[in-house]
Amino acid sequence: MTPALLAALEPTTERTLTFLGGGEPWLNVLVWAVGALVVALTVWNHRRLLPVRRRVGMIALRVALVAVLLLIFYQPAFLEERVAVNKNTVVVLADVSESMGLPHGPTTRVELERKLLERVAPWLDGLRDDHELAFFGLGEHLGDLPDLAAEPAQVRDVIDAEADQTRIVQALGELRDRFRNQELGGVLLLTDGIDTSVDGRRATLGLDTQAVLRDLDAPIYSFTTAGDEGTKDISVSHVAYNNFAFLLNATSLDATIEVHGYVDGTVPVHLTENSQLVATQNIQLSPLEHTYKVHFDFVPKKLGKQVFGVEAGSRPDEIYAKNNREQVIINIVRDKIRVVQVVGQPSWDERYLRNLLKENPSVDLVSFFILVNRFNVRPLSRTETSLIPFPTHDLFAEELGGFDLLIMQNFNYGPYGMRQYLPNIAQFVRDGGAVVMIGGPLSFSAGAYYGTPITDVLPVEIPPAFGGDEETLDTAPFQPQLTESGRFHPITRLALEPATNRAIWSDITPLEGQNLMTRARPDAVTLLEHPTLKTADGTPQPVVAVREVGEGRSMAVATDSTWHWAFKAGSVGKDPQNYESFWWNAIRWLIKDPELDLVKVKVLEESVPVGDKAQALVTVFRPDYRPAANQEVTVVVRRRGAGDGPGEGEEILRLPDARTDASGELRVDVPVDAAGIYEVDATAHVVTGRTAQGMDLFVGSDTNPEYDRVVGDARLLQNLAQASQGAVLGFDADPTQLALKEPQVIRVKSRQHKELWNAWWVLLLVGGLFGFEWWLRRRYGYL
């Protein structure tokens, strides 16, 4: 049994006078009429009786007799009931969350709270006659507090601002559960009005909350600083965003900015990407508004996880500045692979590659085919043909950055006046784009690319074309040879099993014709080479070579006959899918498909509170994509500062010689000691001569929900008060006039009527009155 139930007082007897007689109305009228007639006749008969004293005495005696008889007619009785009074409980909820530590004028909110508790302790103590008292600390959950009315000296010991959540609505639910089937006399809620829960932020009372209040059935009196217009703060209270967006597609982010205490001027709100400013919007403040919505449209231009921040301009007199900033991580992915294919002349090679690209719904293909050349007889009227001008300027000066991959297939730039755009293509690659030049009579040296900027980004050096075709082209069929690098490279992986892959390549359908190269560049990787033709260095002529250039990648295919792998291969029963596999592998590698990364890093949580540890999983593959067991991996964790980009920032952890387990995995715990953007890099030498790298980001967060909004929301408290018949008061209010619920009276035993008329003394009284009158009459000689 809970103490509250023991609060019932000892039962007492309570009497109530009732009348058991009476009866129908006509009978009442008749009785009263008879009584009145008797009295009237008595008065009439004694009208001449003297002296007056005697006359009055006789009439009074008769009236008394009639009155007694009337009383008997109504059968008076006492209703006796055994009753008990049950004490209800007055609950004091004292907010002990961190936000109570914020300043309020010259003092703090928690200090106001302490003073109130100390001040009302005597009043609370005086309630004990009819009420029990219960004290709780209000944070994420209810916490028991000692009887602060009895021992107010403990207020300063137990009331501290230290809880990291405030859940007012949930706390009322817990209160309901604790006092289920018990009566509350009232709830005194001491808080700053900041509820960090979702329900609390809504301020309106949901159906569940309304049910809780009905169950509590007690007035809630809030003592609060909420609604105090003197509090000054600007905060980013909420950022709405999709946690992924598509590369080069406009996306949006909505921020909710709360401004309190400032009524004019503007507040700048900045959107940053990896600490770099993306956009700024200014809020025009108004005295009527506290909440402002800011909408940002932006175009993500980098793949992978990027950190976006929303920062509202701070002012020096704010009570809390850290809530002016919110960071989120958005994973930028491709919606489609955007490919532009420029072709110097229609050919079967072009037809197969176009069909391959066009058939795949994940490719957004824009093709430009040169259908006529300077040797053609041009139609007199464009209305007769469907030819369009080649939009060189639009394509290479304005729109190129919107594509992932440029395919230059047997394409010469000269006739289209686009030499000035070749530097744009080179820069496009360095900035992260990809280009593949496919051979043919209009490509490489035969396309007069020697000495142009585009050769700087190709994987091959090409000879000048001064000597004629024989120096730039070879027309003989040949069987391409898989190089050692090609055995491991994903582009030339036509089968997962290395032996099977080698067998496929050794039997691959021969190609025809080769664009001759001076040599492969030193930092290029040659995947296929010519079986007999040599470069100037005496090395085999590269047929397929790739290179990483700046942020981008390039590829050279020194023939226009790879379509043989689809068409001619099928004629002799070979697998025509090898053509598709080769080109899809190439495209995926060129656009840096993350699935082809040999080192992958995955941080399990995108946001980790300061003081916790982040868990990172590093997975390493060998070039054939088998798990790299016992592989040496270097893991570096950096915390980026303002303005730091990828690979920059303070190094906080380095594991130079970590090793993967048998599954090729390595788990790393990253201590999060300070707020910021953390970058986890892992590198491994899984391919000879190259370093494979993986990276992931997470946010070390010190954003405390207690400080998301540091200005209390009086609406929630007002709604609670309105729904519970309570009130919202300041910390300086006088509680002694609060209307607490009276204790409930309970009838604990059956009722009993004690009849007053049905007693010997009533009969004696009637007989006595009659006898006394008779005796007087005889004495006065009226009988």
Place this chain on the structure above:
Amino acid sequence: MNRRQFLLRVAAAGALVAAGGPAARAIGPGQRTTILRIRYKGNWSVNRGAGVALGEELRLRTSVDMADAPVTVDLTSARMYDSLFAILAGDEAFSFTDEEREALKRWLGLGGFLLVDNTGQTAPSPGFDKSIRRELQKMFPQTPLTRVSPDHVLYRSFYRLDYPAGRAIHKPYVEGLAIGKRYAVLVDANDFTGALARDEVGRYTNQPTPGGENQREMAIRFGVNLMLYASCLHYKDDQVHLDYLLHSRKWKIRPPQ
């Protein structure tokens, strides 16, 4: 000076103006675009010289690097895989062997494009028509021949055309058999090769009716479109969407209204 001479002279003049620039030649002979003429057990050799004429017109009018001469091949020949463009013409009933049927089906499935030309004189040959429908039905029982819409890219793959012209105009449409999204077989009833047939000295051997030389020009243009469709597929459909692809994509943010 007839039209052909005019075209040749203009081409020569154009070549002079462009002297010094590289001509578009394939690296190896196998990379040049060849017209295959299908040889089968039937009257396959009608309208001789049409393939040569079409090749020349393509060389004159487009950037397609045409081989010097068409190649006559059997359906089962390995040379079928020298090209993806073939013409099967005739005016009488015929039938394929199982081996030929299988070979043609594989060639079409791997990407080949076949023009079937009914060269009937006063009307499309019923025997030839019945034969090709039967053979196609045997090869592709689930895929019927359907009329190619006038809106199809075939009619604007290079020239803007309204109908398929030939020596005659028996039907203002062609029928097609689609594999996937592309027509792999087109069946023409207008004696297309008849309009391009030439004798040994290069003179056209047939007078197109009823349109005369203008109709022959339309037939040549249809032939050019056929080759461009075979090599570029639905490329010209892309152009319809060019504005959307380049300018209506969302990667540019429009200023607020």
